[in-house]
Amino acid sequence: MKKFHIVVLLGFLLLGAGFFACSEDAPNEPTIFPTTPVKRNAFxxxxxxxxxxxxxxxxxxxxxxxxxxxxxxxxxADSAKTAKLAIITKFR
Incomplete structure (x- = not known):
């Protein structure tokens, strides 16, 4: 009988933890990851x-x-030299 009470108690604890673990709260702070797309230059x-x-x-x-x-x-490296190197490796 004692074992049955322990199993039932653990079942209720797990069930209660399941209800409180899955909340739909929005984060309070802004994200640390950038959400705007990166601006790329011509190169x-x-x-x-x-x-x-x-x-x-x-x-x-x-x-x-x-x-x-x-x-x-x-x-x-200088961006102009990098562009020249990229063009050379493209056509070699």
Whole structure:
């Protein structure tokens, strides 16, 4: 009999937790993720048209600090030189 009461009590607790766990509350704070689309310049649009869409290639030309060695002093590439390099690799 005692075991039956424990099982019933656990069943009610799980059922009650199920009612309170699935609420439809909206978040109080704004999201930390950007919701506006990224504005792309002419070079990025050209990359989308010539690299990303047809070949599914990510042409990395912006400096990402997570993929660098922090013991070196690194400078991002000039956008004009990056565009020239992208055109050269497209036609080679």
């Amino acid at each position: 990025e649009q050209w990359l989308d048209k010539n690299y990303r869409n047809p070949y599914n290639i990510d042409f990395k030309y912006k400096l990402e600090d997570g993929e660098t060695n922090l013991t070196y002093n690194l400078v991002p």
